[in-house]
Amino acid sequence: MTPGYAINKIVDALPSIKISIEPEDLVCYGFDASGLEGSPSAVVWPKDTGEVVKVMQYAWQNEIPVTPRGAGTGMTGGSIPLNGSIVLSFEKMNRLLELDSDNLNVIVEPGMINGRLQRELEYLGFFYPPDPASMNFCTIGGNVAENAGGPRALKYGVTKDYVMELEAVLPNGEIITTGVKTPKGVVGYDLTRLITGSEGTLAVITKIRLRILPLPEEVITLLAMFDNLEASGAAVSKIIASRIIPRTLEFMDAETIAAVENFKPVGIPGGVEALLLIELDGHPSAITKEAGKIAEICAALNAEVKMAEDIAARNKLWEARRAVSPALYNLSPSKINEDIVVPRNKIPDMLKGLRRLSEESGIKIVNFGHAGDGNIHVNIMADRSDAEKYRKAEALVKEIFTMTLGFGGTISGEHGVGITKASYMSMEIKKHELDLMKGIKNVFDPKNILNPGKIFI
Amino acid sequence: MTPGYAINKIVDALPSIKISIEPEDLVCYGFDASGLEGSPSAVVWPKDTGEVVKVMQYAWQNEIPVTPRGAGTGMTGGSIPLNGSIVLSFEKMNRLLELDSDNLNVIVEPGMINGRLQRELEYLGFFYPPDPASMNFCTIGGNVAENAGGPRALKYGVTKDYVMELEAVLPNGEIITTGVKTPKGVVGYDLTRLITGSEGTLAVITKIRLRILPLPEEVITLLAMFDNLEASGAAVSKIIASRIIPRTLEFMDAETIAAVENFKPVGIPGGVEALLLIELDGHPSAITKEAGKIAEICAALNAEVKMAEDIAARNKLWEARRAVSPALYNLSPSKINEDIVVPRNKIPDMLKGLRRLSEESGIKIVNFGHAGDGNIHVNIMADRSDAEKYRKAEALVKEIFTMTLGFGGTISGEHGVGITKASYMSMEIKKHELDLMKGIKNVFDPKNILNPGKIFI
DSSP, X not given: OOTHHHHHTHHHHSTTSEEEOOHXXXXXXXXXXXXXXXXXXXXXXXXXXXXXXXXXXHHHHHTOOEEEESSSOOSSOTTOOOTTOEEEEOTTOOXXXXXXXXXXXXEEOTTOBHHHHHHHHHHTTEEXXXXXXXXXXXXXXXXXXXXXXXXXXXXXXXXXXXXXXXXXXXTTSXXXXXEOSSSOOOSSOOHHHHHTTSTTSSOEEEEEEEEOEEOOXXXXXXXXXXXXXXXXXXXXXXXXXXXXXXXXXXXXXXXXXXXXXXXXXXXXXXXXXXXXXXXXXXXXXXXXXXHHHHHHHHHHTTOEEEEOOSHHHHHHHHXXXXXXXXXXXXXXXXXXXXXEEOOGGGHXXXXXXXXXXXXXXXXXXXXXXXXXXXXXXXXXXXXXXXXXXXXXXXXXXXXXXXXXHHTTOBSBSSSOXXXXXXXXXXXXXXXXXXXXXXXXXHHHOTTOOBSTTSSOO | OOTHHHHHTHHHHSTTSEEEOOHHHHHHTTBOTTSOBOOOSEEEEOSSHHHHHHHHHHHHHHTOOEEEESSSOOSSOTTOOXXXXXXXXXXXXXXXXXXXXXXXXXXXXXXXXXXXXXXXXXXXXXXXXXXXXXXXXXXXXXHHHHXXXXXXXXXXXXXXXXXXXXXXXXXXXXXXXXXXXXXXXXXXXXXXXXXXXXXXXXXXXXXXXXXXXXXXXXXXXXXXXXXXXXXXXXXXXXXXXXXXOOSEEEEXXXXXXXXXXXXXXXXXXXXXXXXXXXXXXXXXXXXXHHHHHHHHHHHHTTXXXXXXXXXXXXXXXXXXXXXXXXXXXXXXXXXXXXXXXXXXXXXHHHHHHHHHHHHHHTOOEEEEEEGGGTEEEEEXXXXXXXXXXXXXXXXXXXXXXXXXXXXXXXXXXXXXXXXXXGGGHHHHSOHHHHHHHHHHHHHHOTTOXXXXXXXXX
16 A cells, blocks of 8 residues: 555645645644554545545545544544544534434534533433543544443443444445434344444444433432442442442542542542442432432441532532543553453452552552443553563553453453554454454455554454 | 255254254244245254254255244244255253343343243343233244344333343354443444344354343333324324333224224223323332323323223233234234334324325225334235235335335334345345445355345345
C-alpha cells in the first residue's frame, strides 16, 4: 500500500469537503485517550452521509486506510490512525435527527455527544441508559463502535442493547441500512449487532436509531463505606442474591478513594478500605424498600451507609466517580489500565489475586469499576520513566488476564480490543472463532482499508 | 450433490450413534408447524456434542445437507429437511446442565423445552422471560435459532437478549464457543448474536448459556374488551405514552375471539370487537398504580376492563391466548400465517389497511398478536381446497408486506424467514446487505450443507 501520492491529492480530489492536511490538525487527531499516537496524512470532517461515501470511494480506489473517530476517549487505541492514513472525524455530524416519542426511539448522527443526548432526553422525560464515565465528551458513534458500557449496564445493559438500526458506509462506499425500526425483527442475519462493537473495522456508521425508555420515576443513591476490601465484594454478592438489581453498583478501593480525594475531594473519611456507590431507580416505594434492604446488608458487613439527600449531593458523588480515571492518570500518567470482567461472585477472589500480584511485584495496583457486572478497571500504576519497572508492569498484564480467564472472565468488558489488547486476543478467542471473525472482516473489507491494525494482529 | 450412497451408509459409518432410516421416522421428522414437508434420508438423535461433531464430519466429508431440529413448532419451515438429507434432532440433549444463582445464568442443552425451563426456574425464584406461544413444546435450541419472541418481549426483549454464550459445531465438525460468561464482554465480533436467529444455517448449537432474572414480586393481569377495533389500537399507544411498559400487551380481534371461544371457551361476551390482554409485573404498589392508570385509559375508550382475580383465572386467560394459533388452524388448516411488525403507533392504520384488503379480496383476514411491540400475526383464512381463492390469498401476502414496509415495519417479527418468507426477503433486505449475509454464510459454511434452502433463495 503506497497511499502517499493519492493522499496528497485528496484536498484537490474532494474540493467540496472540509479536509485538513495541516500539521497541527494531524497531530491533534493522531492520538487518543489510550496514550498511543499515529501520524495521519489528512483529517476529514464530513457533514453528511454523501460526503462519507465520497471519502470512502476515494480511499477504496486508492487503497488508503481510513480510521473513523468520535471524541478520541477510547482506552484501547481504536481511533489511532495508521501513519499516512485518513482520519474521518464526526464532529460536524452531531445532530439529533428525530425523536419518536410514540415508538420510543431516536435517530442521531454518530458525532452526537452521549451526555448531550442524555440531557435532551431527560428534559423531555425520556432516558438513554448507557453512561460511560466519559459521557460528557464521548460520542454515540464511538459508543456504538466500541459497544460502550457504563455503571448503569448492571440493570440496563450496554450500547448494543439499544441500537435498533444503523446506516453505514461500507469500505467500498456503498451505503447499507441494517436492523429495524421496530422492537422486533428477524429477517436475515443480525448485521446491526455485528457492526456494533466492531471498532470501526467493518463499516463507517453514519446514522444510529437508538431505543429509549421512559425516565424512571425516582432515583436513590447510596454510598457504602467499608473498612475491609473483601466485605465490599461480599456485599455485592449478597445484594444480587437478595433479588435486587440496582441500576449501578460501583466499586472503588482505598487507593482509588485516595486518588479522587486528592484530585476532587468529596469528603470520604480516612480508614475506608473500599466503597460502593449504589443507585436504584423505579417506583418510589419499591426502591425505598430495596434501599433499606441494601443498607441492612452493608451494615451487617460493618459498612457505614449514607444516602444522597438531594440531586446536588448525588451529582457530587457521581462527579467523584467520573473523576477516578483522570485522578489516576494524574498520579501516574502512563499507568496501564485494564478492563477485565469476572463472574460477579469471583470478585473477592480476583481482588485477592490482584493484591497478591501487587505485593509480589512491588507495583501498586489500583482497582475500581462496575462491581455489579464483575467489571473491574485494574490500574497498574507504573511510570514509563522507570523502564525496568514498566517492563515488569507490562508483564503483569498477562498474569492478570490469565487469572481473569481462569475465573471464567473476559479481558475486555467495555473498552474493546483496539491496539492495546490485540496481542492478548488469542488468550481468550481460539483459532476457529478468530478465523470466523477474520473471514467476516474480509467479507466487509476485502482491501483491509477500514481501521486496519485494530482487533486482529 | 449426490448424497445417496453416503447417506445409506450412515448407520454403518456411525454405529455408536442413534440413527434411524425407517420410513415412519423419516415421515414424522419431515414436516413441521409450517405445514411444509421434506423427505430426509436419516434422522439422528445425538446425545452429546461429540456425537454432533461426528455427524457433521460425516456430512461434511460426504456433502450431505443437515437440518438441525428442535420441536418442529416453527412457522416458516426452518426445520424442514431437504430431500435426502440428515435431520439432527435434539430430543436427547434436553438437560439443564448448570444453574448459577450467584451470577444469574443457566446452561441448557438445545433440546430443553422452554416451558420446562420456565417452571424449573420459577420454582427456585428465577425467571426466563422469552415465552413463545408454543412454550410448552418448543425447545430453547429452536428459540435461539429463530430468535424467538413472545408476549413478554415488550418489557423483556427476545431470545437474543438472554443468550450469553454458545457452544456450537461448525459445518466441518469443529467446535466453537462464542460469547462470555459475564454480563459484559467486547473481545472481537459478536458471533453469539450472529448465530442467534441464523435459523440453523451457520452452526449447530450444542450448549446455551442464558441470562436469567429474579422472579418478579407480583403479577397483575387485565383483560380489556373493546366494542371498536381502532379503540384498542389507540389504547396501546396511550398506555405506552403514559410511560407504562407492561410485560405484555396482547391483542385479539373479533374473529380471533370467536375462534378461541369456539375452540377453548373462556366466556368473552358477544359484541366484543377487540381485546387486550395486559400483564404487569414488579413491585406490588407500583403495578397496582399502573393497573389503575391502564384501566382508566381503556375505560375512557369505552372498554370493559376485568382483572384476573387469582392464578387460575390468569392461567385461563393465557391458555386462551395460547390456543389462538391452534384454534385458527382448526378453522382453516391451510391458512396463511404472517408475522409482521409495524411501529406501534401505526397499528390502527395497519389494521384499517388489512380490513380494506380483506373487503376488497373477499378473503377473511384474522389478526392477533403482540400489540405493544407492533407485532401482528396476520392470518389469511384461505383453504388449499379452493385453488383460485388460495392463489388470491397468496397474492395478498405481497400486498400486506408492501403495506407493512411502507409503515416502516418488518415482514417477520419472531418467526424467521425459513422457506415461506425467503422469496419475499428482497422486499426488505437490499442487495448490499444481502450480499454481506451471503458472504457470512460462506465463511461459516462454504459447502452449504447446513440447513440449505433457508433464508436465502
